[in-house]
Structures are given as C-alpha cells and as structure tokens.
Amino acid sequence: MSRGDELLAGYEEEVETVWREMTPRSRQLCERAERFTPGGALRSHSTGTYLAYCDRVDGSYMYDVDGNRYLDLIVGMTSIIGHNHPKVAQAIQAQIPKGLVTFMPDEGWDVLAEMMCNRVPSVEKVWPAFGGSQAFMWAIRAARAHTGRDKILKIWGGYHGTYDDAFVMTPDGSPGLPKNTMDNILFTSWNDKEGTEKIIRENKDQLAAVITEGVQTGGTIPPKDGYLTFLREQTDKYGIVLIFDEIVNFWLDHGGTGALYDVKPDLCVYGKGIGGGLPMGLVGGNSEIMKLFSQNETFRIAAIAAHQGDPVTVAASTACLNIMTPEEIARINTNGEYLADGIRGVLNDVGIRGLVIGHGNHQSVHLTTADQVTDPISYLLNANTPGLKETLALFRRSLINKGVITLEAMMALRVSTPLTTSEIDTSLDAMRETYTEIHPILKELAPDLIA
Ligand SMILES: Cc1ncc(COP(=O)(O)O)c(C=O)c1O
Missing domain, CATH: 3.90.1150.10 (Aspartate Aminotransferase, domain 1)
Incomplete structure (x- = not known):
C-alpha cells in the first residue's frame, strides 16, 4: 500500500x-x-x-x-427557494379544500401560463407536464413532428432526464433502451464550435433538434465565445429546433438562461424547482411549434396526462415564480x-x-x-x-x-x-x-x- x-x-x-x-x-x-x-x-x-x-x-x-x-x-x-417556503405552503393550503384534481379548466393554470409567457422572452405558449423527463419527452416529440426528422444532437455529458432519447449518454446506450435508440442520437462537445458546425451540417436533413442547457450543470460550465448564439444561428440555418433545458438553470436569470445569454430557443423545458417543491414540468416555446400541443388541431402530438396542470402543483409553482423576482x-x-x-x-x-x-x-x-x-x-x-x-x-x-x-x-x-x-x-x-x-x-x- x-x-x-x-x-x-x-x-x-x-x-x-x-x-x-x-x-x-x-x-x-x-x-x-x-x-x-x-x-x-x-x-x-x-x-x-x-x-x-x-x-x-x-x-x-x-x-x-x-x-x-x-x-x-x-x-x-x-x-x-429552499425548503418549505411559507408562501408556497400557504398557496398549497389555500388550494387543498378547493380540490386536488379537477378535470375542469381552472384559472390557476391560466395565471401561471401568462406569468411564464411574460417572463421568458422566447416563450409565447406553455404546456404543463409533471416533471422534467416527461416535459422533455414531449418537447422532443414536438420537434420531430415539426420538422418531420428524427435525429437529436446532444452535448456530451449533458443530462436531460430519463426519457429514452433524452437520456442516452454514451454510444453504448443503456440497459433497457432499444438498441436502435442510438441511430437517432448524435453528440457534440460543449463550446466546440468547429466540431458542432460540422456535425450539424453533415446531418442537417435528419436533425430534428439540438438539445442543450444554457450553462452545463455538470461542472456548471458557462458557454464560451458566444456558443449559444452560434447554436441559434446554426439551427436557424437548417430549420432545426433549438431546445434549452432550463430544468436546473432557469433561476440564473429572471427569464432563464435564454434571457441571460440573449438567445431565443424554439422550445424550453422546465421542471424541478419550478414547482416550489411539488413535481411540476413545463414545455414553453414559440406559438408555431406549441400549436402541436393544441387539442384543437388535427396534426398534434400526444402530450396529455391525467394529472397535468393539477391545481395544487400549479398554485405552488405560481407562488414560487412570485418569490423569484429579479431582485431576489x-x-x-x-x-x-x-x-x-x-x-x-x-x-x-x-x-x-x-x-x-x-x-x-x-x-x-x-x-x-x-x-x-x-x-x-x-x-x-x-x-x-x-x-x-x-x-x-x-x-x-x-x-x-x-x-x-x-x-x-x-x-x-x-x-x-x-x-x-x-x-x-x-x-x-x-x-x-x-x-x-x-x-x-x-x-x-x-x-x-x-x-
Ligand atoms: C438538467 C436536467 N434536466 C432534466 C432533468 C430531469 O428532470 P426530472 O428528474 O424531473 O425528470 C434533470 C433532473 O435531474 C436535470 O438535472
């Protein structure tokens, strides 16, 4: 020894x-x-x-x-907002006697949806899920429906929850994922403009989406030399959907990392802390893509779940957003x-x-x-x-x-x-x-x- x-x-x-x-x-x-x-x-x-x-x-x-x-x-x-924030506790307690799950529209969700749209410059419409992984599954589905393409480009080392296509982290795949999952997943290195430009160009006709966090949570590594702006330019050039994972880093700025780095992704995925302690997830984005979530459209994606937008979680989330002012x-x-x-x-x-x-x-x-x-x-x-x-x-x-x-x-x-x-x-x-x-x-x- x-x-x-x-x-x-x-x-x-x-x-x-x-x-x-x-x-x-x-x-x-x-x-x-x-x-x-x-x-x-x-x-x-x-x-x-x-x-x-x-x-x-x-x-x-x-x-x-x-x-x-x-x-x-x-x-x-x-x-x-830490644990058991009193304002979140109050909001939950006020909602409980009114009902836990309603299966009717209620104003609470509309208030939250409007708050998110006012808060995030790139978000015109939002849709509720109940957790980051589920929201990611729907965001990727929307990107595929929108583009008619299947491939997803991810950043090496990035974690985006456990939905198959979002989760896969290495070319060897992961137990339980279909072996062909990897056929649709590409990787690039964070802050490597040259490598990223090449892989996007070479796969431009198959790429549905580029997924990234605004700041890489693994190591809290910020973008360098305008990497996010570069991703926006490249995805715009080929009609690829740019998806920001704001699940962890939304709180770096009042409008999330998109606002912090002045980049407007097509879709943003929210989760975790946005529920103030309850399991909330959201997809937000521009109206054109978000139309795919509308129950009034015939061409729409499957993005419904029994408990989505339940009034207790919505009340907790609204309280949480109210606490997180620009000053705070x-x-x-x-x-x-x-x-x-x-x-x-x-x-x-x-x-x-x-x-x-x-x-x-x-x-x-x-x-x-x-x-x-x-x-x-x-x-x-x-x-x-x-x-x-x-x-x-x-x-x-x-x-x-x-x-x-x-x-x-x-x-x-x-x-x-x-x-x-x-x-x-x-x-x-x-x-x-x-x-x-x-x-x-x-x-x-x-x-x-x-x-
Ligand atoms: C950056 C990031 N994206 C996505 C997720 C998945 O969210 P959830 O655990 O709510 O499914 C997480 C959770 O750890 C995360 O840290």
Missing part, C-alpha cells in the same frame, strides 16, 4: 467512525430499507456509506432522524459569487489548486491545474481520476459530518434564497477545515494539485 493509500484508508476510518456515532437511527433505517426497496434507501447516491434519513426540512436546513442539522447546498439541485435572483447571484470567492480564498490559503466556476447562484469547484474548464467531459474525467475521486468522496463525507451537505466533488453548489451570508461563512469554515484534512492525502495522491 502506498503512503497515499494508507492516509486515505486512515481518513476513511476516521470519517466513518464519526458518521456512525452521529447517525445510529439512520443506519438502522437504511438496513431495513434494503428489504423492500431495490438498492435500499431511496436516493442512495454514491456516498460510500449509508445515508442520513430525513426527519424534516426547513429553509436552508435539513434535519435527520438522529437530530443532526445540515446546511443544504444542493437543495434538490434546484429548489432555489440578483441577491442570490451575489451570494453565490460570495460563496465562490470564499472557496477561492480557502483553496488559496490551504494551498490546493482549483477553479471555482459557474454563474451567480450556481457554482462548481474543480480541483485542477488547468486555467479553464470548458466542457463537462474533461471535468468528469478529471473528477474521476483515481485517488482524486476517492479523496473528494471522503471530503464530502467529512463535510457532511460537519453539517454541510454538497454534491460529489463540490459540483453544482446551489445558493438558495433562505441561505444567509453568515450561513455561507459557516460552510466556508467547514470547507477550510476539510480541505486542510485532505491536503496531506492530495500531496501523496495528486501532488500536482498542491500549490
């Missing part, structure tokens, strides 16, 4: 010992869950140990059944930059090389010697380097022991509206302590990262 591996093994033991002392009840529940749920406790992301069980959540905090409190820097990857978004963007600057300072003080990139309330930490990170694949390859991957997994676990929850490798840190600057300072203190803990391990296993 190398000196680095020894240090890593010793650190793992330390971190796990603390965790077991903190969370005996959660451990019991995790063991029990294995009897009835495939894979055991739900949401068992790759933590390397068992999970804490939730007792309740509130604002920027999560509380587990063992009585521990955690600052939440993930907020479900986008529930930007500006405030959390400033807080996000404060967090990013703080982490840069910590890395500098502790002597670890890295970049903190993203936009406003959505940031990622990249431990790297590179002077920029421009695509999600190089980010993933770097974060998965043997030694670094294991060290960062333990970094995260140790941070959780200190009461701060982040995603793996400090990807996609989310600054929600209830998170205060003093809570950001608390997280920075925990990060400083934890980076100091892993410094000697990195020195052995990834010496290039030591400044």
Whole structure:
C-alpha cells in the first residue's frame, strides 16, 4: 500500500467512525430499507456509506432522524427557494379544500401560463407536464413532428432526464433502451464550435433538434465565445429546433438562461424547482411549434396526462415564480459569487489548486491545474481520476459530518434564497477545515494539485 493509500484508508476510518456515532437511527433505517426497496434507501447516491434519513426540512436546513442539522447546498439541485417556503405552503393550503384534481379548466393554470409567457422572452405558449423527463419527452416529440426528422444532437455529458432519447449518454446506450435508440442520437462537445458546425451540417436533413442547457450543470460550465448564439444561428440555418433545458438553470436569470445569454430557443423545458417543491414540468416555446400541443388541431402530438396542470402543483409553482423576482435572483447571484470567492480564498490559503466556476447562484469547484474548464467531459474525467475521486468522496463525507451537505466533488453548489451570508461563512469554515484534512492525502495522491 502506498503512503497515499494508507492516509486515505486512515481518513476513511476516521470519517466513518464519526458518521456512525452521529447517525445510529439512520443506519438502522437504511438496513431495513434494503428489504423492500431495490438498492435500499431511496436516493442512495454514491456516498460510500449509508445515508442520513430525513426527519424534516426547513429553509436552508435539513434535519435527520438522529437530530443532526445540515446546511443544504444542493437543495434538490434546484429548489432555489429552499425548503418549505411559507408562501408556497400557504398557496398549497389555500388550494387543498378547493380540490386536488379537477378535470375542469381552472384559472390557476391560466395565471401561471401568462406569468411564464411574460417572463421568458422566447416563450409565447406553455404546456404543463409533471416533471422534467416527461416535459422533455414531449418537447422532443414536438420537434420531430415539426420538422418531420428524427435525429437529436446532444452535448456530451449533458443530462436531460430519463426519457429514452433524452437520456442516452454514451454510444453504448443503456440497459433497457432499444438498441436502435442510438441511430437517432448524435453528440457534440460543449463550446466546440468547429466540431458542432460540422456535425450539424453533415446531418442537417435528419436533425430534428439540438438539445442543450444554457450553462452545463455538470461542472456548471458557462458557454464560451458566444456558443449559444452560434447554436441559434446554426439551427436557424437548417430549420432545426433549438431546445434549452432550463430544468436546473432557469433561476440564473429572471427569464432563464435564454434571457441571460440573449438567445431565443424554439422550445424550453422546465421542471424541478419550478414547482416550489411539488413535481411540476413545463414545455414553453414559440406559438408555431406549441400549436402541436393544441387539442384543437388535427396534426398534434400526444402530450396529455391525467394529472397535468393539477391545481395544487400549479398554485405552488405560481407562488414560487412570485418569490423569484429579479431582485431576489440578483441577491442570490451575489451570494453565490460570495460563496465562490470564499472557496477561492480557502483553496488559496490551504494551498490546493482549483477553479471555482459557474454563474451567480450556481457554482462548481474543480480541483485542477488547468486555467479553464470548458466542457463537462474533461471535468468528469478529471473528477474521476483515481485517488482524486476517492479523496473528494471522503471530503464530502467529512463535510457532511460537519453539517454541510454538497454534491460529489463540490459540483453544482446551489445558493438558495433562505441561505444567509453568515450561513455561507459557516460552510466556508467547514470547507477550510476539510480541505486542510485532505491536503496531506492530495500531496501523496495528486501532488500536482498542491500549490
Ligand atoms: C438538467 C436536467 N434536466 C432534466 C432533468 C430531469 O428532470 P426530472 O428528474 O424531473 O425528470 C434533470 C433532473 O435531474 C436535470 O438535472
């Protein structure tokens, strides 16, 4: 065993010992869950140990059944108003006595639809779904119906939910997907204009849509040198539908990433946080394509579902949009930059090389010697380097022991509206302590990262 591996093994033991002392009840529940749920406790992301069980959540905090409190820097990857926002709770409570599912049109949806159309410059009509994956399935179907073509161009490393064509991430496909799914899926690299221009040109007569996020969530990598404008020009040139996935990054700007980068996609897909905590999904876009959703048209796509636009979720979503004013978004963007600057300072003080990139309330930490990170694949390859991957997994676990929850490798840190600057300072203190803990391990296993 190398000196680095020894240090890593010793650190793992330390971190796990603390965790077991903190969370005996959660451990019991995790063991029990294995009897009835495939894979055991739900949401068992790759933590390397068992999970804490939730007792309740509130604002920027999560509380587990063992009585521990955690600052939440993930907020479900986008529930930007934090947990249990009182205005959302009020809106839900006001709707419940009036009905959960109505099967009649009600004004609530019309109000929400008008708000979205007024808010997003590219959106003239919207249609409800109940989750990002379902909304994506319909957006892709609309693009195919509109163009009469089948192929979809995706960005390597992009995640767009689990509908077959949106999900497929590698040329090998994925278990359960028809083998010919890949016949219709093409990939290009984020920010690579030359490669993207070529693949679009070569497939122009078969391409129905180009799908992208405005900022790549994997690594929170912004577009470079007008990449989104370039995608708009290329798709316009060949009549290809440009679809923006706004499921995570809508909250970077009042009108989403389309407004932020001044690009008008044909369709936008919304989900997750837009429901204020309930499972909402939306497709929005220009009237011509959105006509395909109309029940009055004979040439229309199948995009109906029993619970779509249910009044409780609509009420929660409307409350959420009302909370997310331009001023509120500006405030959390400033807080996000404060967090990013703080982490840069910590890395500098502790002597670890890295970049903190993203936009406003959505940031990622990249431990790297590179002077920029421009695509999600190089980010993933770097974060998965043997030694670094294991060290960062333990970094995260140790941070959780200190009461701060982040995603793996400090990807996609989310600054929600209830998170205060003093809570950001608390997280920075925990990060400083934890980076100091892993410094000697990195020195052995990834010496290039030591400044
Ligand atoms: C960027 C992005 N697109 C799409 C989805 C899919 O949304 P849902 O989980 O609601 O189906 C997600 C969810 O993780 C996402 O992060």
